[in-house]
Amino acid sequence: MPHPDLSDRAKRMEPSAIRAMTKLAAGAGRDLISLAGGMPDPATFPLDRLADIAASEIRNHHGRSLQYGMTAGFRSLVEWICKYLRQNGIESTPDNLMCTTGSQQALDLITEVLIDPGDLIFVETPTYIGALAVFKKSGGVMIPVAQDEQGIVPEDLEKQLRSAPSDKTRMIYLISNFQNPSGVSISADRRKQVAEIAQHWDAFIIEDDPYREIYFDAKNPPPPPIATLIPDLTFYLGTFSKIVAPTFRTGWITAPESLLRKVELAKEAADLCGSMLDQRILYRFCNAPEFVDHLQSLRKFYAERGLTIQEALSEFMPAELAWTHPSGGFFVWLKLPETMDSESFLEEAISKEKVSYIIGRPFTADNSAQNYLRLAFSAEPPERIREGVQRLARVIKRRL
Amino acid sequence: MPHPDLSDRAKRMEPSAIRAMTKLAAGAGRDLISLAGGMPDPATFPLDRLADIAASEIRNHHGRSLQYGMTAGFRSLVEWICKYLRQNGIESTPDNLMCTTGSQQALDLITEVLIDPGDLIFVETPTYIGALAVFKKSGGVMIPVAQDEQGIVPEDLEKQLRSAPSDKTRMIYLISNFQNPSGVSISADRRKQVAEIAQHWDAFIIEDDPYREIYFDAKNPPPPPIATLIPDLTFYLGTFSKIVAPTFRTGWITAPESLLRKVELAKEAADLCGSMLDQRILYRFCNAPEFVDHLQSLRKFYAERGLTIQEALSEFMPAELAWTHPSGGFFVWLKLPETMDSESFLEEAISKEKVSYIIGRPFTADNSAQNYLRLAFSAEPPERIREGVQRLARVIKRRL
Numbered sequence: 051m052p053h054p055d056l057s058d059r060a061k062r063m064e065p066s067a068i069r070a071m072t073k074l075a076a077g078a079g080r081d082l083i084s085l086a087g088g089m090p091d092p093a094t095f096p097l098d099r100l101a102d103i104a105a106s107e108i109r110n111h112h113g114r115s116l117q118y119g120m121t122a123g124f125r126s127l128v129e130w131i132c133k134y135l136r137q138n139g140i141e142s143t144p145d146n147l148m149c150t151t152g153s154q155q156a157l158d159l160i161t162e163v164l165i166d167p168g169d170l171i172f173v174e175t176p177t178y179i180g181a182l183a184v185f186k187k188s189g190g191v192m193i194p195v196a197q198d199e200q201g202i203v204p205e206d207l208e209k210q211l212r213s214a215p216s217d218k219t220r221m222i223y224l225i226s227n228f229q230n231p232s233g234v235s236i237s238a239d240r241r242k243q244v245a246e247i248a249q250h251w252d253a254f255i256i257e258d259d260p261y262r263e264i265y266f267d268a269k270n271p272p273p274p275p276i277a278t279l280i281p282d283l284t285f286y287l288g289t290f291s292k293i294v295a296p297t298f299r300t301g302w303i304t305a306p307e308s309l310l311r312k313v314e315l316a317k318e319a320a321d322l323c324g325s326m327l328d329q330r331i332l333y334r335f336c337n338a339p340e341f342v343d344h345l346q347s348l349r350k351f352y353a354e355r356g357l358t359i360q361e362a363l364s365e366f367m368p369a370e371l372a373w374t375h376p377s378g379g380f381f382v383w384l385k386l387p388e389t390m391d392s393e394s395f396l397e398e399a400i401s402k403e404k405v406s407y408i409i410g411r412p413f414t415a416d417n418s419a420q421n422y423l424r425l426a427f428s429a430e431p432p433e434r435i436r437e438g439v440q441r442l443a444r445v446i447k448r449r450l
Numbered sequence: 451m452p453h454p455d456l457s458d459r460a461k462r463m464e465p466s467a468i469r470a471m472t473k474l475a476a477g478a479g480r481d482l483i484s485l486a487g488g489m490p491d492p493a494t495f496p497l498d499r500l501a502d503i504a505a506s507e508i509r510n511h512h513g514r515s516l517q518y519g520m521t522a523g524f525r526s527l528v529e530w531i532c533k534y535l536r537q538n539g540i541e542s543t544p545d546n547l548m549c550t551t552g553s554q555q556a557l558d559l560i561t562e563v564l565i566d567p568g569d570l571i572f573v574e575t576p577t578y579i580g581a582l583a584v585f586k587k588s589g590g591v592m593i594p595v596a597q598d599e600q601g602i603v604p605e606d607l608e609k610q611l612r613s614a615p616s617d618k619t620r621m622i623y624l625i626s627n628f629q630n631p632s633g634v635s636i637s638a639d640r641r642k643q644v645a646e647i648a649q650h651w652d653a654f655i656i657e658d659d660p661y662r663e664i665y666f667d668a669k670n671p672p673p674p675p676i677a678t679l680i681p682d683l684t685f686y687l688g689t690f691s692k693i694v695a696p697t698f699r700t701g702w703i704t705a706p707e708s709l710l711r712k713v714e715l716a717k718e719a720a721d722l723c724g725s726m727l728d729q730r731i732l733y734r735f736c737n738a739p740e741f742v743d744h745l746q747s748l749r750k751f752y753a754e755r756g757l758t759i760q761e762a763l764s765e766f767m768p769a770e771l772a773w774t775h776p777s778g779g780f781f782v783w784l785k786l787p788e789t790m791d792s793e794s795f796l797e798e799a800i801s802k803e804k805v806s807y808i809i810g811r812p813f814t815a816d817n818s819a820q821n822y823l824r825l826a827f828s829a830e831p832p833e834r835i836r837e838g839v840q841r842l843a844r845v846i847k848r849r850l
Contacts, residue, residue, distance in 0.1 A: 056563060056564070056712060057562065057563055057564055057565055057566045057569075058566055059562050059563070059566075059716075060562065060563040060564070060712050060715075060716070063563075063712060063715040063716060063719065064715070065715060066718070089517060089518055090517075092512055092513025092514055092516065092517055093513065095513040095516045097508055097509055097513060097516075098509065100508050100516070101504070101505040101506075101508040101509045102505070104501070104504040104505060104508055105501040105502070105504060105505040106501075108497055108500050108501040108504055109497055109498065109501045112492055113492025113493065113495040113497060113695075114492055115697065116492065116495045116497075116500070116695035116696065116697040116698075117489060117490075117492055117695070117696055117697065118489055118691075118696045118697075119697075151551055151699075151720075151721040152721055152722060154719070154720070154721050154722045155720060155721045158719055158720050158721070162457065162459050162460065163456060163457055163459070163460040163463075164456070164457055164460070165457055166457045166458055166459075169457075180718075180719070180722065183718065183719045184719050187716075187719055291518075295513075295516035295517070296516065296517055296518045297515065297516040297517065297518075297519075297725045297726045297727040297728075298516075298725065298727075299551075299699075299721065299723075299724070299725050312456060312460050312463060315463040315464070315465060316459075316460070316463060316587075318466070318580075318583065319463070319554070319558055319580070319583045319584050319587055320551075320554070320555060320558050320720065321551040321552055321554050321555040321558070321699065321721070322552055322554045322580065324699070325697045325698065325699050325725065325728065326697045327697040327698075328697075328725065328728075
């Protein structure tokens with residue numbers, strides 16, 4: 051058997067650290083409390099309603115719902131998303147909005163269209179692992195930018211842009227609300243600053259916003275997206291994975307039209323089109339009046355867990371630790387003393403205390419954040435979140 | 451608004467000629483007979499059974515069928531595909547088989563993993579448009595190889611390989627059965643010759659086999675895939691799009707394990723995972739005893755259309771024309787006299803005679819095949835196929 055050289059892109063692909071952790075955790079059995087996996091809780095999926103819609107969408111339409119569809123997406127759903135985005139101040143039309151196979155595909159396609167090896171991509175420290183994998187594969191050079199509890203630090207962004215070769219500056223990747231992994235949101239003031247900086251440096255913003263609707267205080271939705279400030283420079287990404295269910299594999303991008311047409315061509319080569327059936331189901335579900343109630347119940351559901359984990363952290367964690375206080379989303383970012391490495395007690399946590407989490411390092415472009423870890427509060431019920439934090443605190447205390 | 455340089459990959463993306471034709475045809479109204487679109491007929495989709503399965507898969511499993519899944523695919527379906535492939539002589543296991551978002555994604559991921567700009571990809575003339583788009587985007591150099599009614603011509607393949615720089619030779623792309631667009635299958639003898647040539651030149655075979663099950667003569671299934679001869683050199687691709695329905699966006703690859711692990715990483719970056727629900731539905735449907743009957747009824751359904759188009763071509767087309775005689779699949783490849791260009795009368799065919807087809811050129815790597823066109827007999831009922839061929843013959847006769 052020949053062992054051919056792999057492509058340069060393939061050489062840059064590496065198994066994510068999360069995979070190894072998932073394997074480790076899988077060996078721990080069913081009594082493991084997982085604060086690792088950041089999936090939505092299946093208990094939030096409206097099963098009966100979706101089952102009814104799916105059966106009816108398959109039976110009606112003379113089989114057209116099972117056929118190939120347009121690359122840019124099912125037109126009624128595309129129009130629905132435009133209407134939905136207008137509520138958040140984003141003026142998009144079917145000419146500059148398309149559906150993707152989850153937001154992950156959006157990241158992959160945009161990167162394919164914009165990035166050549168050596169181009170610069172500015173990323174927060176920490177940021178989403180799946181984006182880092184895409185950027186790495188592309189051969190783009192990632193420049194880490196500092197983040198604090200108000201989100202990306204504009205002064206540091208500007209500093210990094212200034213010291214980089216400006217002809218290589220291409221894009222800034224941000225998760226504006228309840229970031230994965232930190233739970234932090236970018237404040238309204240900082241959104242304005244970031245928009246001005248992007249404009250000054252002619253850099254695109256890739257604004258990834260999967261958690262926007264999962265805000266805990268019903269009276270306090272997130273500020274308008276950066277996309278509302280500089281639509282001509284922003285690729286704004288959303289998804290149904292967190293507000294309906296991941297299986298429908300449907301996200302969206304709104305972006306300047308001429309660039310979006312290239313992204314559409316990239317999607318055509320990547321997988322021809324998304325599932326017509328899934329997009330029809332989403333349209334029927336989201337276009338019904340009950341969708342507003344569904345969102346409200348999601349917010350309550352995750353707010354309870356967000357509150358629970360904060361209370362448990364306060365109660366059980368030693369004073370040397372710090373953590374973020376997200377007002378939405380699925381995640382808390384825990385900071386250990388500088389000299390501690392979150393990887394050093396992972397095995398002990400899983401095998402002895404039966405609790406899992408994700409270490410900080412893979413969420414960074416520069417292998418930093420060794421003394422951080424990510425806790426997800428989305429996939430376990432409140433009493434197990436509390437118990438999980440208590441177990442983790444025991445391990446950490448032994449190490450201090 | 452800045453107009454940044456697009457990436458090199460984006461610069462190589464172009465709207466396919468099929469898009470323009472689809473637009474042209476869309477303007478012609480509902481009385482157009484489409485011999486253009488090569489989709490399966492929705493009348494073959496088992497709607498009631500799929501609706502029942504979908505509803506039950508959503509309602510049961512406590513929401514797990516709507517959750518994120520493994521990148522390599524739903525394990526029961528992966529095992530089912532392995533069992534199914536063993537019937538065709540392919541010995542694969544869950545270690546060297548994975549699911550993809552349709553076969554299109556398989557092509558995209560394999561190309562990403564194997565091809566750097568300048569690498570050589572040997573393709574038949576003609577071949578599948580969607581593969582050409584992927585290869586072009588990669589920066590790989592496509593080398594056209596002759597095809598006749600027995601499939602790829604081994605002597606020409608060898609000649610092309612000999613005259614190319616061997617350190618750049620990477621892969622040979624083939625559709626072994628009822629090829630899109632020609633309808634031609636590679637004979638058993640030629641499969642052996644091709645396998646020997648690939649082995650001699652250390653080239654991978656990308657064996658794309660979407661139409662395998664759609665053979666017209668129930669007693670005469672296609673010969674074993676090339677993958678059975680040189681499994682260590684073959685990426686073998688299949689799909690549920692033609693045998694169940696395209697909406698489930700599920701295909702598969704079986705390949706040497708170490709390379710497949712890279713393809714799996716590429717998929718993780720591309721879209722994380724396929725739809726769990728779709729894969730569960732496919733598993734339930736295909737694992738039932740009725741699946742064998744379903745395949746048999748599909749064969750009969752398309753055999754009638756394949757026969758109809760052959761009869762109509764014989765009856766209506768002038769003697770100067772030639773065409774292929776597929777024993778399965780969806781397509782016939784029609785050859786005009788050398789001096790005729792199939793594009794020159796496309797508009798007339800659509801607007802005056804209300805019949806559409808796809809011109810030959812976009813199916814080639816070298817912009818040849820001007821005097822060819824593709825006729826699909828999959829998406830129209832027999833009486834309209836007959837009428838469509840008669841209409842097309844009228845246009846062609848006027849031009850002769």
